[in-house]
Amino acid sequence: METLTIAKLLEIWPDSQLICGQATQTFANIKTDSRTDLHNQVFIALKGERFDGHDYLLPAIKRGAVAVVIDQSSKLDEKLQQTADNQHCSVVKVPNTWAAFYKFAAFCRSEFHRPVIAVTGSVGKTSSRCMISRSLKGQGNIVETEYNLNNEVGISQTLERLHEQEAAYAIVEMGIDSIGEMARETALVQPDVAIITGIGFSHIDHFQNRQILLREKTSILNGLRPDGSLLLPFNDDLLIKYAEFHKLAAHLHLYLYGLESDFVPAKAAEFPADVTWVIGGQRTLAENAAGQLQQTFKVNIVHFQGDKQEISQTTSVTLATPAQHHAQNACLAIACNVALHLPIEPAARNLAEYKGANGRERILKIANTVLLDDSYNAASSSFKAVLDTAELLCRQYRLPKMVAVCGSINELGAYSESEHCKVGTYLAEHNLERIYFVGHGAYYMQAAYLTACEDKGRKAARCKTYRQREDLDEDLLRELQRDELIFFKGSHSFALGESVEKVWDELNYRVQNGKY
Numbered sequence: 001m002e003t004l005t006i007a008k009l010l011e012i013w014p015d016s017q018l019i020c021g022q023a024t025q026t027f028a029n030i031k032t033d034s035r036t037d038l039h040n041q042v043f044i045a046l047k048g049e050r051f052d053g054h055d056y057l058l059p060a061i062k063r064g065a066v067a068v069v070i071d072q073s074s075k076l077d078e079k080l081q082q083t084a085d086n087q088h089c090s091v092v093k094v095p096n097t098w099a100a101f102y103k104f105a106a107f108c109r110s111e112f113h114r115p116v117i118a119v120t121g122s123v124g125k126t127s128s129r130c131m132i133s134r135s136l137k138g139q140g141n142i143v144e145t146e147y148n149l150n151n152e153v154g155i156s157q158t159l160e161r162l163h164e165q166e167a168a169y170a171i172v173e174m175g176i177d178s179i180g181e182m183a184r185e186t187a188l189v190q191p192d193v194a195i196i197t198g199i200g201f202s203h204i205d206h207f208q209n210r211q212i213l214l215r216e217k218t219s220i221l222n223g224l225r226p227d228g229s230l231l232l233p234f235n236d237d238l239l240i241k242y243a244e245f246h247k248l249a250a251h252l253h254l255y256l257y258g259l260e261s262d263f264v265p266a267k268a269a270e271f272p273a274d275v276t277w278v279i280g281g282q283r284t285l286a287e288n289a290a291g292q293l294q295q296t297f298k299v300n301i302v303h304f305q306g307d308k309q310e311i312s313q314t315t316s317v318t319l320a321t322p323a324q325h326h327a328q329n330a331c332l333a334i335a336c337n338v339a340l341h342l343p344i345e346p347a348a349r350n351l352a353e354y355k356g357a358n359g360r361e362r363i364l365k366i367a368n369t370v371l372l373d374d375s376y377n378a379a380s381s382s383f384k385a386v387l388d389t390a391e392l393l394c395r396q397y398r399l400p401k402m403v404a405v406c407g408s409i410n411e412l413g414a415y416s417e418s419e420h421c422k423v424g425t426y427l428a429e430h431n432l433e434r435i436y437f438v439g440h441g442a443y444y445m446q447a448a449y450l451t452a453c454e455d456k457g458r459k460a461a462r463c464k465t466y467r468q469r470e471d472l473d474e475d476l477l478r479e480l481q482r483d484e485l486i487f488f489k490g491s492h493s494f495a496l497g498e499s500v501e502k503v504w505d506e507l508n509y510r511v512q513n514g515k516y
Contacts, residue, residue, distance in 0.1 A: 021090025039064035105156035121197025140168020186223030205413030375496035407490015408439030424448025
């Protein structure tokens, strides 16, 4: 990529004006946070509802910014002018700093000529993105979304990093919370490979129903580059029906992935022969050398023609986690490598090193207690998945007691009652010792759980409900027992990760002091 200069910015922003400084000044990237090291950087002053970057121009200059970008409503006062001159900092004025910020991101994308992978969906975006990234290890440098910065601003920041780093691939996580947002995001990202992990009820409050959410998520295809690829899970009925109805296979490269247990052969016959199916086989669970539960399964790359199938490639995948949904994510990662025309054997080997991020099915074991930390976020479907994983771990570690810490699910709107009730019915399918419910959905979860237990003739766990997590923590710590698994699940705002850390610290204290 060419060296960036202030002159290049003036070219990207034709309505901009260089107020002072040198157009020949070079820089590495554009930054929006005045608190970071800004040497060789341009600071752009964005204005939001609760902040105004123009209030931080002086600190940005003093932190080494070689230029600052201001909007036309901002006045360059004498002190700022003098500081900029003394620090040899250029000042560029644009009609709107937000528009300029996004235009620069679009420029960075246009200058990047390697594959860009975009990941969206109701659940599993971050885990899928991380697993794809792990599978591509050894294929060159990867620029990917940091943390969960998957809104329009975070996406732009990811694209702008393409100019700083010599990347072979970019993986961009794309989240939305308003109608029309995906159309803007995909216009920026212009993916070569688009992935939709599923259409569920997460954040459904912004979209009224799943059909509207489907329309918004699938608008990612508006930005898909010519000869692009689309990857969909074949266990999502809405997405499969959409792909079939719109005959997507005639317009792009279609890859359908998932587990053999969800595969319906009759459905394969309804798709053209050039659709690629990536199917994970039966999973085998076993302990590794460290005594941790892992799963191994085969992944086949299959094409169907009528009732005949042809397996073109096969590989074996081992994951250091027993979770079934991670097996599906691994199939997605293999499918992505196929779409990128990369060999699948190195990808499979790389996946053995995958470890979930904090708050995403992190397993902590001390003495005879296991903590399953899946506290980062929640949906009713992911509650079901973590319960299945918890059941496996109880069997593996021979723990007779399972304890649930259940935070509510945010942004469900009119579906709040029904989705929280689903969680309650899922809980009733398992033998639980204690359940701690917290938040606005606590009543619905508890009521549905107790009703389902009564219907099944199953003894219900001891249940408690709370408005605040802090009250829950007090009871949870006091009631800790031996030989139990405790899992934590809830929307991010309930900060159940802090509860995990408190319990972990308490367990360590007890073990170190011979009290456990």
